Amino acid sequence: MSKVVGIDLGTTNSLVATVREGVPLVLADESGDALLPSIVSAGDHDTIYVGREAQRRLLTDPTRTVYSVKRFMGRGIEDVAGESRWFPFTISGETGGVVHIHLGERELTPPEVSGFILRELRRRAETTFAREGDVDPEVDRAVITVPAYFNDAQRTATRDAGRLAGLDVLRIINEPTAACLAYGLDKSHQGVIAVYDFGGGTFDISILKVEDGVFQVLSTNGDTHLGGDDIDRLLVEQIVAELGLDPATWGHAVQAIRRAVIQAKWDLSEFDQADILVYRMPGRAEPYRRHITRVEFETLIAPIVERTMQPCRRALEDAGLRPDQVDEVVLVGGSTRIPMVRREVELLFGKAPHSDLNPDEVVAIGAAVQADILVTGRREMLLLDVTPLSLGIETMGGIVSKIILRNSTIPAGGSEMFTTFVDSQTAVDIHILQGEREMAADNRSLGRFKLRGIPPMPAGLPRVQVRFQIDANGILSVHARELRTNVEQAIEVKPSYGLTDEEVERMLIESFEHAQEDVEARMLIEVRNEAETIMQATEKTLRRQDFDEIAAARLSPAEIASIRSALADLVSAMSVSDRNLLQAKSQALNDATRHLAEVMMNWTIQAALAGRTADEVASEGR
Amino acid sequence: MQPDTSAVTIQPCKHCGSQAPVDVHFCPRCDRILTLGRHGDYFTFFGLPRRLQVDVPDLEQRFRALSRQFHPDYFYNANSTERLASLERSSYLNDGFRTLREPVERLEYLLKLEGFAPKEAHEATSQVPPELLEEVFELNEQLEAIQQMRAGGAAEAEVAAKLEAARQPIQANLDVHERRLNTLMTQHDAQWERGDVADRRVTLEAMRALLVERTYLANLLATVRRELGGDQAARV
Numbered sequence: 001m002s003k004v005v006g007i008d009l010g011t012t013n014s015l016v017a018t019v020r021e022g023v024p025l026v027l028a029d030e031s032g033d034a035l036l037p038s039i040v041s042a043g044d045h046d047t048i049y050v051g052r053e054a055q056r057r058l059l060t061d062p063t064r065t066v067y068s069v070k071r072f073m074g075r076g077i078e079d080v081a082g083e084s085r086w087f088p089f090t091i092s093g094e095t096g097g098v099v100h101i102h103l104g105e106r107e108l109t110p111p112e113v114s115g116f117i118l119r120e121l122r123r124r125a126e127t128t129f130a131r132e133g134d135v136d137p138e139v140d141r142a143v144i145t146v147p148a149y150f151n152d153a154q155r156t157a158t159r160d161a162g163r164l165a166g167l168d169v170l171r172i173i174n175e176p177t178a179a180c181l182a183y184g185l186d187k188s189h190q191g192v193i194a195v196y197d198f199g200g201g202t203f204d205i206s207i208l209k210v211e212d213g214v215f216q217v218l219s220t221n222g223d224t225h226l227g228g229d230d231i232d233r234l235l236v237e238q239i240v241a242e243l244g245l246d247p248a249t250w251g252h253a254v255q256a257i258r259r260a261v262i263q264a265k266w267d268l269s270e271f272d273q274a275d276i277l278v279y280r281m282p283g284r285a286e287p288y289r290r291h292i293t294r295v296e297f298e299t300l301i302a303p304i305v306e307r308t309m310q311p312c313r314r315a316l317e318d319a320g321l322r323p324d325q326v327d328e329v330v331l332v333g334g335s336t337r338i339p340m341v342r343r344e345v346e347l348l349f350g351k352a353p354h355s356d357l358n359p360d361e362v363v364a365i366g367a368a369v370q371a372d373i374l375v376t377g378r379r380e381m382l383l384l385d386v387t388p389l390s391l392g393i394e395t396m397g398g399i400v401s402k403i404i405l406r407n408s409t410i411p412a413g414g415s416e417m418f419t420t421f422v423d424s425q426t427a428v429d430i431h432i433l434q435g436e437r438e439m440a441a442d443n444r445s446l447g448r449f450k451l452r453g454i455p456p457m458p459a460g461l462p463r464v465q466v467r468f469q470i471d472a473n474g475i476l477s478v479h480a481r482e483l484r485t486n487v488e489q490a491i492e493v494k495p496s497y498g499l500t501d502e503e504v505e506r507m508l509i510e511s512f513e514h515a516q517e518d519v520e521a522r523m524l525i526e527v528r529n530e531a532e533t534i535m536q537a538t539e540k541t542l543r544r545q546d547f548d549e550i551a552a553a554r555l556s557p558a559e560i561a562s563i564r565s566a567l568a569d570l571v572s573a574m575s576v577s578d579r580n581l582l583q584a585k586s587q588a589l590n591d592a593t594r595h596l597a598e599v600m601m602n603w604t605i606q607a608a609l610a611g612r613t614a615d616e617v618a619s620e621g622r
Numbered sequence: 623m624q625p626d627t628s629a630v631t632i633q634p635c636k637h638c639g640s641q642a643p644v645d646v647h648f649c650p651r652c653d654r655i656l657t658l659g660r661h662g663d664y665f666t667f668f669g670l671p672r673r674l675q676v677d678v679p680d681l682e683q684r685f686r687a688l689s690r691q692f693h694p695d696y697f698y699n700a701n702s703t704e705r706l707a708s709l710e711r712s713s714y715l716n717d718g719f720r721t722l723r724e725p726v727e728r729l730e731y732l733l734k735l736e737g738f739a740p741k742e743a744h745e746a747t748s749q750v751p752p753e754l755l756e757e758v759f760e761l762n763e764q765l766e767a768i769q770q771m772r773a774g775g776a777a778e779a780e781v782a783a784k785l786e787a788a789r790q791p792i793q794a795n796l797d798v799h800e801r802r803l804n805t806l807m808t809q810h811d812a813q814w815e816r817g818d819v820a821d822r823r824v825t826l827e828a829m830r831a832l833l834v835e836r837t838y839l840a841n842l843l844a845t846v847r848r849e850l851g852g853d854q855a856a857r858v
Binding site: 171377414469472 | 682686689690693694695696698699709710712713714716717719720
């Protein structure tokens with residue numbers, strides 16, 4: 001039987017998890033890393049790299065490397081105009097349409113770029129299952145998580161990304177809900193739980209009531225454009241301003257600075273001060289170093305942290321609860337490691353938040369549990385989620401008539417009656433919107449459709465019932481029926497910021513045409529992993545305390561020099577994406593250290609024979 | 623709103639063709655989930671009597687139990703008819719829970735079921751109920767004065783105090799309405815128990831009139847709150 005997985009498709013990192021014999025676990029790559037950086041890069045001949053390899057290329061080839069693609073999912077060019085100059089890659093698109101991202105020579109939609117990340121996770125899972133001797137390691141179904149505050153277009157884009165990766169998307173579930181499900185596995189977490197999920201690009205707050213194994217979301221709120229990325233950008237902006245750099249011409253420098261500020265941000269979660277340090281700053285001879293204190297950092301990010309508080313208050317209000325009625329506060333997402341964030345959350349809810357589970361992994365684990373529930377039909381747990389935004393249609397004068405209110409438990413439905421304004425009118429235009437504002441123009445346009453095939457009748461006589469159905473994924477479908485004739489009407493919604501089924505089909509076909517390039521990327525990663533292994537083993541040997549003693553006894557100075565030079569060659573080969581070069585240098589180091597390896601082996605055996613305990617010997621060899 | 627469907631007592635099972643009572647969710651003969659075609663109302667769907675006083679923890683318990691019976695999660699591998707039935711039944715359950723949980727929505731729903739709905743939508747919202755004309759007139763004058771104070775650069779604390787003074791009589795009146803409604807609801811349930819049809823209709827009519835005023839008062843309060851809280855229109 002083919003496998004199902006749960007996937008956390010994050011702004012910064014993505015993960016894949018599965019449930020094995022009732023126990024959920026996160027799947028790591030060959031080098032033991034569970035986090036896959038959500039970065040995609042195009043090499044020569046449009047070879048696609050995903051993850052760590054793409055992350056390296058962000059410094060060497062930033063214009064062909066895409067990160068934070070999640071921020072573009074289901075959005076239009078006008079939504080991202082303000083921040084696009086900070087991204088090294090190019091985006092384009094027409095106002096009111098889907099964004100296109102330039103990845104090397106290709107122009108791709110955000111679901112296609114995300115599809116590469118999903119395909120990589122799928123491959124990782126299949127490799128793991130195959131390695132463990134599974135007879136059918138194929139992964140063809142998945143539950144994928146999205147921010148709770150994602151609208152219909154963003155959810156649909158995520159589902160399309162799954163389809164493009166060859167996955168049957170069993171369900172789209174909300175990240176905070178998934179996290180709560182993971183926490184709920186141990187039965188001690190009951191009552192009212194607030195999940196504060198502050199990730200790389202999005203912020204969510206969900207209030208849940210957990211009782212009898214039912215995880216009922218009472219309310220949710222958030223901001224799909226607020227996360228650690230914004231903190232990084234503030235720091236980068238500060239430094240770029242101090243240095244007087246123009247980000248448009250200094251893309252490489254901006255990426256180097258970005259990497260340095262992220263490191264400093266991490267350091268500031270542990271220490272009171274840190275250095276923003278760029279060893280090799282493009283355009284500068286000497287390294288760049290800037291001291292930053294936690295106080296300065298907190299002053300800078302305070303407005304961002306404050307922006308997460310208002311959604312929390314609204315979610316409480318919508319749930320009809322006071323902060324003290326919340327039993328537990330759970331933290332999810334990398335940005336909750338920032339001490340100031342924890343402090344503010346504690347201040348708001350009046351209790352210390354907890355994060356017993358790894359905040360990076362908890363969402364993927366919840367997704368895997370939900371996938372398992374769907375496939376096995378086990379009933380001890382049930383998620384009841386809500387739709388984050390009200391759904392409505394545009395009426396006379398551009399005003400929105402709400403049909404399904406925000407925080408309605410899904411699945412949810414609603415219907416609206418339409419009629420005609422002129423005699424023999426056979427079609428009516430309908431505009432669907434999502435949001436809380438009164439005027440249609442202030443809300444998110446989900447799509448438009450023409451209600452056709454209304455039987456010709458005098459004006460006002462037809463009664464067309466349009467039914468809006470939000471399914472358990474939070475995704476909308478529309479049906480219509482003329483009640484006098486009982487004729488079902490054909491409805492084709494043209495999504496405002498999404499892809500039609502035909503477009504998804506076409507992209508699927510195109511993705512097969514690029515399969516060869518993906519194989520090339522795969523091979524580079526394998527070579528790189530091998531190189532890393534031998535590099536680390538060699539470095540470790542050279543660092544041994546007794547190395548000089550061993551070398552003096554068994555190795556010639558010339559031999560040691562050639563090992564060091566082969567090692568240096570390999571280190572520099574690691575910084576470029578050239579598989580042949582990497583393979584050659586890797587092989588060279590392997591050859592240069594062959595004798596060294598024998599020497600080390602013999603030395604260890606002799607030490608053992610000399611009466612040292614097996615444990616001592618073993619721990620050295622490790 | 624649906625017309626009174628209480629006359630409907632049976633529904634067909636699309637799978638085995640047998641007849642099932644209207645208020646069950648699974649076919650008694652073949653055990654399949656029933657398509658949501660003919661159905662009763664939210665009360666019968668939850669297995670509750672048509673009373674206005676609802677034990678909310680009990681309602682929640684029923685909601686969870688029914689969710690566990692027909693949530694789409696459990697029909698993932700079922701055929702398309704059953705999947706649709708699960709989707710529709712879950713949707714209806716969720717809508718019903720939302721309606722019955724809130725006392726005001728519950729009352730509005732029951733009034734509609736009994737044929738006592740406000741005749742037109744605008745009756746409930748825009749037309750000032752005659753009983754409240756004087757109050758509304760006064761409030762509008764106060765709000766106007768407050769807006770002028772704001773425009774003239776008055777201190778925010780002073781404006782807030784004025785608004786609070788304007789709010790209080792409305793809030794007090796709303797509280798009176800809610801108390802009277804509560805009394806009527808208790809009365810309605812007792813009459814329902816006794817099968818006292820004629821008296822119950824009088825109660826329903828009285829509740830309808832009170833509810834129109836109550837909704838109006840609640841909207842007025844929301845207006846004052848908007849004024850208090852500054853630009854609430856930016857809320858999304």
